[in-house]
Amino acid sequence: xxxxxxxxxxxxxxVAHTIQRRSLYxxxxxxxLSVIGIFISPPEQFLHSYLLGYMAWLGLTLGCMxxxxxxxxxxxxxxxxxxxxxxAAMQTLPLMMVLFVPLxxxxxxxxxxxxxxxxxxxxHLREITRDFLNPTGFGLRSIIYLVxxxxxxxxxxxxxxxxxxxxxxxxxxxxxxxxxPGLILYVFAISFGAIDWVMSLDARWISTIYPLIFxxxxxxxxxxxxxxxxxxxxxxxPMAQLLxxxxxxxxxxxxxxxxxxxxxxxxxxxxxxxAGNLPEEIRWYVRRWVGGWQYLxxxxxxxxxxxxxxxxxxxxxxxxxxxxxxxxxxxxxMRFVDLFWFIEPSNHTRLLVHWLDLVIPVAMxxxxxxxxxxxxxxxxxxxxxxxxTASLLEPAHE
Amino acid sequence: MDDPTQATRGSRTAxxxxxxxxxxxxxxxxxxxVLTRPVSNGxxxxxxxxxxxxxxxxxxxxYLFLRGVGIWGVNxxxxxxxxxxxxxWWIGIGHAGTLISAILLLLRQQWRNSINRFAEAMTxxxxxxxxxxxxxxxxxxWLAYWLFPYPNSMNYWxxxxxxxxxxxxxxxxxxxxxxxxxxxxxxxxxxxxRDRAENKWAAIIYGILAMxxxxxxxxxxxxxxxxxxxxxxxxxxxxxxxxxxxFDFAIAILPGWHTTIFPPYFVAGAIYSGFAMVLMLAIPIRxxxxxxxxxxxxxxxxxxxxxxxxxxxxxxxxxxxxxxNWYGGNPxxxxxxxxxxHGPYAPIYCALLxxxxxxxQVLWFRKWRTNPGLLFLVSxxxxxxxxxxxxxxxxxxxxxxxQTSSWGMYYPTKWDWMTYIGxxxxxxxxxxxxxxxxxxxxxxxxxxxxxxxxxxxxx
Numbered sequence: 001x002x003x004x005x006x007x008x009x010x011x012x013x014x015v016a017h018t019i020q021r022r023s024l025y026x027x028x029x030x031x032x033l034s035v036i037g038i039f040i041s042p043p044e045q046f047l048h049s050y051l052l053g054y055m056a057w058l059g060l061t062l063g064c065m066x067x068x069x070x071x072x073x074x075x076x077x078x079x080x081x082x083x084x085x086x087x088a089a090m091q092t093l094p095l096m097m098v099l100f101v102p103l104x105x106x107x108x109x110x111x112x113x114x115x116x117x118x119x120x121x122x123x124h125l126r127e128i129t130r131d132f133l134n135p136t137g138f139g140l141r142s143i144i145y146l147v148x149x150x151x152x153x154x155x156x157x158x159x160x161x162x163x164x165x166x167x168x169x170x171x172x173x174x175x176x177x178x179x180x181p182g183l184i185l186y187v188f189a190i191s192f193g194a195i196d197w198v199m200s201l202d203a204r205w206i207s208t209i210y211p212l213i214f215x216x217x218x219x220x221x222x223x224x225x226x227x228x229x230x231x232x233x234x235x236x237x238p239m240a241q242l243l244x245x246x247x248x249x250x251x252x253x254x255x256x257x258x259x260x261x262x263x264x265x266x267x268x269x270x271x272x273x274x275a276g277n278l279p280e281e282i283r284w285y286v287r288r289w290v291g292g293w294q295y296l297x298x299x300x301x302x303x304x305x306x307x308x309x310x311x312x313x314x315x316x317x318x319x320x321x322x323x324x325x326x327x328x329x330x331x332x333x334m335r336f337v338d339l340f341w342f343i344e345p346s347n348h349t350r351l352l353v354h355w356l357d358l359v360i361p362v363a364m365x366x367x368x369x370x371x372x373x374x375x376x377x378x379x380x381x382x383x384x385x386x387x388x389t390a391s392l393l394e395p396a397h398e
Numbered sequence: 399m400d401d402p403t404q405a406t407r408g409s410r411t412a413x414x415x416x417x418x419x420x421x422x423x424x425x426x427x428x429x430x431x432v433l434t435r436p437v438s439n440g441x442x443x444x445x446x447x448x449x450x451x452x453x454x455x456x457x458x459x460x461y462l463f464l465r466g467v468g469i470w471g472v473n474x475x476x477x478x479x480x481x482x483x484x485x486x487w488w489i490g491i492g493h494a495g496t497l498i499s500a501i502l503l504l505l506r507q508q509w510r511n512s513i514n515r516f517a518e519a520m521t522x523x524x525x526x527x528x529x530x531x532x533x534x535x536x537x538x539x540w541l542a543y544w545l546f547p548y549p550n551s552m553n554y555w556x557x558x559x560x561x562x563x564x565x566x567x568x569x570x571x572x573x574x575x576x577x578x579x580x581x582x583x584x585x586x587x588x589x590x591x592r593d594r595a596e597n598k599w600a601a602i603i604y605g606i607l608a609m610x611x612x613x614x615x616x617x618x619x620x621x622x623x624x625x626x627x628x629x630x631x632x633x634x635x636x637x638x639x640x641x642x643x644x645f646d647f648a649i650a651i652l653p654g655w656h657t658t659i660f661p662p663y664f665v666a667g668a669i670y671s672g673f674a675m676v677l678m679l680a681i682p683i684r685x686x687x688x689x690x691x692x693x694x695x696x697x698x699x700x701x702x703x704x705x706x707x708x709x710x711x712x713x714x715x716x717x718x719x720x721x722x723n724w725y726g727g728n729p730x731x732x733x734x735x736x737x738x739x740h741g742p743y744a745p746i747y748c749a750l751l752x753x754x755x756x757x758x759q760v761l762w763f764r765k766w767r768t769n770p771g772l773l774f775l776v777s778x779x780x781x782x783x784x785x786x787x788x789x790x791x792x793x794x795x796x797x798x799x800x801q802t803s804s805w806g807m808y809y810p811t812k813w814d815w816m817t818y819i820g821x822x823x824x825x826x827x828x829x830x831x832x833x834x835x836x837x838x839x840x841x842x843x844x845x846x847x848x849x850x851x852x853x854x855x856x857x
Contacts (some may be wrong), residue, residue, distance in 0.1 A: 006600045010653035023524060124727040128725065128726060128727060131724065153437075180762075187714065188714075188717075191718065195725075204726075204727075206720075206722045206725060206726040207658045208657045208658050208719055208722045209659045209661070209662065210658070211718070212662065213660070216437075264641075264662070265662065268641070268661040268662070269658045271431060272645070272648045272649060272656065272657075272658045272660070272661075273647075274659065275559075275645075275648075275649040276648075276649065276650070276651045276656050278651055278656075280728070286522075323658070346518065349484035355780070
């Protein structure tokens with residue numbers, strides 16, 4: 001089998017192109033609707049919805065990057081077949097960099113700490129805005145986070161592209177050397193990103209585990225997204241031959257692990273704050289426990305944890321892509337609900353789903369998916385010149 | 399799967415078992431430590447020292463029962479002194495055993511096979527040491543059974559909202575499951591010892607413990623199922639025990655205790671110290687018993703990597719806690735940070751940062767990661783650091799709380815030290831006994847690492 005022939009066989013199926021085009025159309029239509037929203041909705045609402053969409057899609061980009069580095073670091077065959085999916089997803093970061101601009105511009109409508117009249121009335125806000133939470137610091141720190149992720153993604157992508165040319169070269173030591181510090185940088189940057197972008201919606205509220213809920217959520221969403229893409233691609237060559245039940249089961253197990261991790265972090269936060277019952281902390285939950293928000297909270301416990309947890313215990317379900325993908329879609333929806341439950345109560349005391357809460361995330365998603373499939377199409381679906389690939393192409397010993 | 403006797407790709411990684419062994423030589427080598435080798439002077443000295451220190455523990459306990467907890471340095475405001483520091487430290491050390499035996503089994507990490515047995519034994523002894531402290535701290539330890547909910551005529555029932563009651567269940571469950579898991583794993587090896595023992599009494603005792611194991615296909619099938627089920631049961635316990643221990647602190651509203659990151663940060667710290675203890679035991683054992691072929695560089699390196707990763711999670715916890723103390727703007731939280739850095743216990747906090755965060759960074763480099771002497775030193779430093787961490791959490795948070803008028807200092811007494819060092823001696827004595835009377839490396843699991851075992855499976 002000559003390398004050239006392999007490359008042709010391994011390219012993404014035409015369906016990728018179709019989805020790319022349709023996603024782009026959907027993105028354009030919803031972008032127009034979003035722009036209309038700027039003029040007919042309050043800017044607070046627009047920006048809250050925008051932040052919701054931004055965190056959701058940024059989560060996929062970064063989650064895929066984190067999984068890629070985790071896989072380089074720990075090894076395991078489960079990562080080879082999804083490497084290109086992860087890479088195509090993380091390479092959407094330039095889009096997310098551009099999409100950050102409205103948040104930086106609209107900071108005064110989004111955060112209390114950026115409103116002079118609110119700051120003047122509150123001693124803590126005066127102190128914290130002087131030293132940390134001010135529009136300049138917010139912008140600069142955001143640039144630092146995005147540049148850190150951009151640098152990691154640039155290096156990972158560049159080496160991976162070099163590996164697409166013969167001869168077979170083992171880059172794993174190089175990937176490992178980057179991934180260990182890379183994961184640390186990712187976790188620190190997203191931790192402070194979560195504090196700056198979301199936690200500071202309520203600048204007086206703190207929780208030390210809060211950033212980790214974002215880390216677990218992003219990686220979880222990314223695994224679910226990978227399974228969805230696998231489900232689409234596995235109906236066509238070459239993924240139909242490449243995707244083996246054993247590796248799929250590993251992806252399902254990863255979903256299970258991160259569901260548990262998310263639940264563990266979320267429950268720890270709830271229990272500790274509930275038991276402490278300090279006025280400055282419990283506020284956050286009280287706000288999410290009245291006016292209809294409590295139903296979303298209970299829904300999260302049921303459908304972000306209990307139901308998928310039970311479903312993913314089944315070994316058979318994890319080996320069949322058409323069954324696993326249903327759980328993945330459920331979790332992706334619940335990830336969005338979770339972010340909604342984190343972000344929107346700071347804007348509304350009663351549960352309210354504004355039309356922009358759906359329109360803006362769909363618009364961003366349209367562009368994001370178009371970009372993703374564009375990246376995915378550009379390269380063979382397997383790293384052909386990675387020495388590990390040979391083991392994947394062998395028939396399974398079963 | 400790769401052949402474990404072969405170095406992995408890149409050939410810079412050591413194998414998990416050195417080449418040249420057969421089923422028979424593995425069995426000979428491990429079982430001879432228990433059955434045929436004479437008692438060495440080194441063993442006698444080690445066990446003797448541990449035994450004497452255990453006697454000191456019993457003396458300290460006897461005096462405690464006679465006079466009460468007043469002989470310790472605890473008082474208001476620091477009502478939780480060494481007892482709780484040592485409890486958390488020992489429980490943390492006990493985490494590595496279950497992590498290695500259960501989680502690494504489920505993750506199909508074959509390198510665990512040569513260190514799981516003694517790591518599990520270490521877990522049991524560490525949890526036993528840990529369990530002593532809360533009971534000793536009760537004041538009336540003979541009433542410890544009141545902690546359990548049982549029907550009684552005293553109209554008495556435990557407070558289920560208290561994490562201290564959760565502790566009772568978490569720790570006792572953990573100990574039970576770890577013990578059962580360890581014993582089940584021992585059965586095939588006990589049968590091997592029964593068949594090879596030349597001493598009649600040894601054969602009888604090992605025979606009773608082996609519970610009629612004959613090694614039939616049916617036995618093996620049931621054994622494998624039981625072992626996997628127990629691994630599944632034990633896995634959540636690795637997280638839950640130290641999570642519950644962290645709730646002991648985090649549920650309260652004291653600055654330094656009440657912070658939401660405590661559960662994962664405690665669990666990471668526990669695994670951190672647990673692996674440090676595994677290395678501190680493995681490095682001398684492999685040297686004195688000539689087990690370098692079974693506990694290879696690969697084991698040391700992998701354990702070092704686990705330590706590095708968990709140490710970084712601990713560092714993340716420190717960083718996030720310090721940042722939020724500052725960011726939250728609560729004056730008491732702010733003061734806690736100041737007090738740690740500049741208060742009377744500041745040298746301990748600095749030592750803690752050095753031991754847990756600065757020094758272990760040498761593990762980033764393969765050259766140092768594979769140097770047993772240096773690894774031993776790093777492990778020792780980490781164990782000291784983790785003990786200091788618990789000291790900082792317990793003592794420094796308590797000694798200056800909200801009201802200046804209630805501030806005070808904590809000074810451990812000689813009884814505190816004797817009890818703490820006494821448990822170290824107990825741990826040491828128990829471990830020396832273990833390596834003398836039971837196979838410290840799982841014989842049958844080592845055999846599965848050989849290429850022959852793979853061939854049999856393939857056929």
